[in-house]
Amino acid sequence: MGDRNASPSAFGWDFQANAAILLMIENIKQAEKIRVEGADEDIEITLLNKEKIYAQVKAVERPENYTHVIDKLTAALETLNLAAKNGDGKLFTYVTNSPNPFNNQKIMHYFTGNTHLDFDELPSQAQKRVLDLLKEKNYDDLDVNKMDIRVIPFYGRDLKNRYKEILSSIDNLLADASIDVVGVNREILRIWQRDFFQNATIPDTEISITKEKMMWPLIVLVVDRVAANDYKKDFDDDEVDEIENNYKMVINQQTLLYEFVTKVICDFIQAKLSVKKFINANWENYVETISMVKADDHTRKILIKIILHRILTQRNNISNLKKEIGL
Template identity: 35%
Template sequence: MAEKEDITVNRNASFSEFGWEFQTNAAIVLFIRNIEDASSVRVEGAHEDIEITLYDGTVIYAQAKARAGNEPGKGSTDRLDGALKTMADDICQGDYRELVYVTNDDYPFGKSHDVTDLHGGGTLSFSELSDAVQDFIKEKARVHGIEGDALQAMSVSVIGFYGNDRDTRYKHVRAAIRDMLERLNLARHADVNDGSLRDQWGTMMRENAGTQNTEITVTKEDFVWPVIVMLCKVDSDDKSFEDYDEEDVQDIVREYESTVNYYTQKFEFVTKVSTDFDEFLANNTGKRSELRRRFIDAQWSSYTDILGLNEVSDGETRSIVAKLVMRKVLRRKDVIKMVKDGVNLGN
């Protein structure tokens, strides 16, 4: 008898872990969908599974319910009922813009109230559902005191998320990430990897959920920073170093990595390089990428003292390190502006 109970506990723990993972990945997708209007997201918030705060002070409350079994539609009405019960508390807060029921079940209202437009993923507002499905939800919602305008603020979002295979489980989440990158004109940028972003954002959301202080959120700045870091990557295959021996560049990059990282984060140095480049732009014409390279080639030696490179006897090493730091500073400046503009993040 005891052995049977242990098996049950393990199975329940597995289902619970799956539900947590779905919740954190749903937070990624919902935040991406609302990123232009959103300022922050909280997983396991004070009132709801996912809370997305918007610039106008209103909140998108989302209740995440995952199907862990292999039968779509099974238990879906119970999950809906549980979501509505929690949403009734959200309504009492008075600051909601939208109430989202998010699930990985293609039959969020059961097979007897099928919505084919949601199969494979999708989002529909309450008013976009058929009259029969609306009546079904109204009946369920009335039990929890939800009526009138609150119903019109509701929507259902289905996000595909199932299976042990990582590519299968995360394919819809990664598709949402690729869609965001497409909107930012970054989809074809080799340095940006949607799989790596999903992993980093998943860790970010899990850590947020595990923080007991519900005032601690993932800000939009926090969220987009991994994209900026990927775009600012500069290494030995950069065009700035094509005139140097590839192996020598790789060795220098490895040896001076800490120096490069330090100065590309140092405010005073970043400000000086950025100001000098803006002045160079004002006095020269051409494509920005070409002007950047011309500026680095012409001015790198003027920064060796600031970078502490005058003690380095090898001239090629001084040149590569100085150029690498300058390239990263200027690349980051351009990238930050591009990404900030794309997600409506003020300077």
């Protein structure tokens, strides 16, 4: 039987995109946007203060093969040193999936599992190796005090195993926002993988994924999964189900619109009414937002009530997520 593994380059792209997701999640509060395959590095995260996190990502297909790990480290230091010349770097990260990134059996235990170590936390042998490489190659611009090493376990044909650390980072984000919704982690991972892969293929490196663009699909998924159905008491269940099915994209798009969601929640807070009373008294104020929908007035009425109800019944989840991600 032939080898069914993806090509080395495809595996590397997969690791790069998923590493970008993990790094963006871990820096989400301070982040403004992310670019995969940036002008200078494999991953570039622009922070709110305009400083950047530069990351070089090097994958090995077989974790037990340490043959080229020093070559990969050396290549990473070269490009990180070049990025340091820009003068806007807050952090310079080397990311790998090798459990032995310094090809030194004596210090392998430092890199077991998902590992994140600043330069001064590295074992002395690893620090010396980095410093020796920088000196040997005359890489004088990279400040090791702004450098860290990331090891993300990422291997195997079983995608559930390969992506387990990325899924764990999503679970941590949801847990920090006090959200417990089954299945959302895998669904949002698929969306983010698609978006990050696509971002890497765009030649214009100025085109990035903003924090808002990345995170609002997660909010939509959470709202969609746990939205209550009290509005069905006012209409026929079958009729509501049909409208939800026929206009699912419209419902999701409206729930995704940051400005619209913010306006609805602000209006609701000012009105000081229950959710049901607010919707019944104010739904007509928002019908214009679905003016593009070709439907009769009755259908539009139900549709806008569904949208408003989903936003308002899930405002706590929305608020918790927005707070956790810094929106």
